[in-house]
Every structure is written in C-alpha cells, then in structure tokens.
Amino acid sequence: MAISVEEALNLIYTLALPTQTEIVPIENAIHRVLCETITATYSLPSFDNSAMDGYAVRSEDAGKTLLQSCTIFAGDGAEIRMVEDQCIRIMTGAKIPQGCEAIVPIEEVSVNKDQVTFPAVIKPSQHIRLKGEDIQAGMVLLERGVMLHAHHISLLASQGITHVKLYRRPRVALFSSGNELKMHYETLGANQLYNTNTPTFTARTEELGCDVIFTGTAEDTLESIQEHIRRSLNADLIITSGGVSVGDADFTKEAFTSLGFENAFESVDIKPGKPTTFGRIGDTVILNLPGNPLAAALCFELFGQSTILALSGRSDKYLSTITTRIGEAFKMKKGRRSLIPGWFNGENFTPSPKFGPGMVLPLSRANAFMMVDEKVEGFEAGASVKIIPTRWCMSSETQNSLITL
Ligand SMILES: Nc1nc2c(c(=O)[nH]1)N[C@H]1C(S)=C(S)[C@@H](COP(=O)(O)OP(=O)(O)OC[C@H]3O[C@@H](n4cnc5c(N)ncnc54)[C@H](O)[C@@H]3O)O[C@H]1N2
Numbered sequence: 001m002a003i004s005v006e007e008a009l010n011l012i013y014t015l016a017l018p019t020q021t022e023i024v025p026i027e028n029a030i031h032r033v034l035c036e037t038i039t040a041t042y043s044l045p046s047f048d049n050s051a052m053d054g055y056a057v058r059s060e061d062a063g064k065t066l067l068q069s070c071t072i073f074a075g076d077g078a079e080i081r082m083v084e085d086q087c088i089r090i091m092t093g094a095k096i097p098q099g100c101e102a103i104v105p106i107e108e109v110s111v112n113k114d115q116v117t118f119p120a121v122i123k124p125s126q127h128i129r130l131k132g133e134d135i136q137a138g139m140v141l142l143e144r145g146v147m148l149h150a151h152h153i154s155l156l157a158s159q160g161i162t163h164v165k166l167y168r169r170p171r172v173a174l175f176s177s178g179n180e181l182k183m184h185y186e187t188l189g190a191n192q193l194y195n196t197n198t199p200t201f202t203a204r205t206e207e208l209g210c211d212v213i214f215t216g217t218a219e220d221t222l223e224s225i226q227e228h229i230r231r232s233l234n235a236d237l238i239i240t241s242g243g244v245s246v247g248d249a250d251f252t253k254e255a256f257t258s259l260g261f262e263n264a265f266e267s268v269d270i271k272p273g274k275p276t277t278f279g280r281i282g283d284t285v286i287l288n289l290p291g292n293p294l295a296a297a298l299c300f301e302l303f304g305q306s307t308i309l310a311l312s313g314r315s316d317k318y319l320s321t322i323t324t325r326i327g328e329a330f331k332m333k334k335g336r337r338s339l340i341p342g343w344f345n346g347e348n349f350t351p352s353p354k355f356g357p358g359m360v361l362p363l364s365r366a367n368a369f370m371m372v373d374e375k376v377e378g379f380e381a382g383a384s385v386k387i388i389p390t391r392w393c394m395s396s397e398t399q400n401s402l403i404t405l
C-alpha cells in the first residue's frame, strides 16, 4: 500500500540521524554543520573607539579653538586622558581617551598649525562606537545545527575561535543498476544509453555537502546488486536508482532484502516516483529511487535531499517553499500527488512544457518544482502556488506544509 508523502518524510526524519563529529579549523568549516553552541567571549567593540578620523573633544568645546596635544592611532596601547583646553587627534578604530565626549571629523574643523577650531554644534557621543554595541560577551552567537555560511565565519573569527566541533559530512554511496547502462566515458552498445542518474546524484549530493562514493553500475542480477550493496555498507546513506519496479530484471528489492534490509516504505502516493523505497541495513539508511531519470531526480529533490539535510545534523532540515503565482492557466489529471518541474522567474512560476518521467531535459531547464495535491485538476492564470527550489536551498526550522491546494 502506498503511503503519503508526509508519512514518507516523517519516516525519513525518524531514521536519518547525524552520527559522528569532528573538530575542524574554521578555515575549513564553510558549509559544514555546527555541533556546538558558540557564545561570545568578547564584546564587540571590546572598547569605546572612534568611528572617524578626527579630533577627540568634550561637548563644551563646541565653537572653541584648542591646542592639539597628541595623536592616537588604532591599536595604540597607552591609556590617554583629555586635558582641559586641549584636543587630541584620533584615527578610526583608536580607543577613545578618558574624558572624551565626542569625535569631530577632520573635514569639520579648521586647522592652523597646532590650533584646531571646532564647529558651533557638537552632539554628545557623536562618532563614538560604544563597547558592546554590536556583540555583548556571553550572548549566544551560533546554535548547534546551523550550517556555517561566510558571515558565520566572521562571528567565529571575531571571537578568536580557531577550531569548531562539526558533524561529519554524510558519506553517500551511489550506484545504478541496468544492463542497458554505460557511463559517459564508456562506449555505448546497440540499444544502450548513458547512465544519467548517478552523475546527477553525485553532483547534487556533493552540492549538498556530502562525501560521495560511486561503486559503479550494477548488472541486472541479484549477485551483482548484492556485491554493490556490500561495497557500500560503510556509508551513512546508499542511494540507488533502477530495478525497483515489477519487471523480470528488477532485482533491487530482492538484493537489499537478502542482506537484511529493514523496510520503512516501498511505495509512495506520488507521480512520478511511486516505487520509491526507503529503509536501512544496520546504521546505513537506504533510498531506492526509480530508474526513470526525471522520476529519480525529482524524488531525489524531495526524499534524497530531506534525508541528506537530516543526516547532516541541520536544525533547518525541513524543505520549505516559496509562494508565488502560476504564469499561465495549467490543466492536469487529478488522482495522485504530482511533482511538476518549472521555472520561477522571481515573479511567477511556469511549468515545464513537457515532463515525462523518462526525460532528462526538463530539470535542466527548471529551477523549482511544485507538489500538487491529488484533488487539483488545474490552475487559472495567476493562481497562487507553492514551489520548492532546486537550485538554491529554501529550508526552515519548522516543518511547513509543502502542498499546493
Ligand atoms: N508493469 C509496470 N511497469 C512499470 C511500472 C508499474 O507500476 N508497472 N512502473 C513504471 C514506473 S512509474 C517506473 S518509474 C519504472 C521504474 O522502474 P525501475 O525503477 O525498475 O527502473 P528500470 O526498469 O531499471 O528503468 C526504468 C527506465 O529508466 C532508465 N534508467 C534506469 N536507470 C537509469 C540511469 N541510471 N540513467 C538513465 N536512465 C536510466 C531505463 O533504461 C528505463 O528506461 O517502471 C515503470 N514500469
């Protein structure tokens, strides 16, 4: 019996859990997932400092002409105090001297040798960056489960952190099965075709931050598929394509079952991709996708990507959607939850002109897909739809409904 997409995703979230951790220098931590909470040791700024190249004064010095006593540069270590009827030249980033109440930028004064004349109005605290106005010591900067982007690395560097504890990248083993398949670097025989699914999964799995192990193409025999499974069992996740239907050469299920496969689901109420199968052998989770390239690639986006986000330890492991409008009226058959690729141009979404499950072209010309409820028979132009991007990652810390009703 086919289960719903929601049930399938929940089974994935139950079985796909992050495993090991490692300590990594922050230079190598980009796009990796943090496995600790980072709190601030230092306030930022860590001392009051000048936001301008200018002069340190007191508010009462407005309109006066004062003697310049000295200059303070960024990084100077001396503790300096203001003296009455004198000003101090100060550079951006230098520590504010004791007794200073404002900074007047160089452009706003007139200088005659060592005498400096100030404007008639000086606002208290102007151009002073206060200690802790950006970050306060003790505040939480990053939570466990965050995927580190460049501006998170800024936070780590700002605190003098050299190494962080990260989840290990998921190890993903990939293989396809089919006597008709050849790799793109092999010679095609009569009525054969190039394996497009494994290269697609390799590229997408790497994009999602995994280490990929490609074990080759299995033949359509029980023994060959078993051999590929055995070679893959040290991975966190095995993704296969092909051989999950009911044909005379479809041995994927039998091969996995013979090696102890515990099945979570083997049929999903979705088009394309109904025979999608998920489960585990020991600690290795397994996703068997159908052979048809568009079915395999779309179900990878939905089920494979969800599995990888969960295995990566991300707190934002749930796929999320963009709500937009459909560009033109669109008719479809009701009865099964459908995945429809298309192009989102920032304003509206246009379904691909053709999207047969065996096709390769549609996803190369798409940047998103929509998952349409089984009751829907079509949309009027301008109707609201939810799309799931394929070329940039929209995910969320809460599990949202992905369906367009
Ligand atoms: N009697 C039935 N026949 C089929 C059913 C069904 O319910 N009853 N379902 C159809 C659907 S839907 C799908 S999807 C496929 C799933 O089949 P398999 O997962 O067993 O895949 P294969 O038979 O191995 O291949 C299907 C198709 O895809 C091509 N293929 C396979 N692997 C690759 C690859 N790595 N790269 C490129 N193309 C690949 C293969 O040559 C076939 O054309 O079953 C339907 N039949």
Ligand code: MOO
Residues within 6 Å of the ligand: 270, 271, 272, 273, 274, 275, 290, 292, 295, 296, 357, 358
């Ligand atoms: O379910 Mo198949 O996956 O339509 O192509």
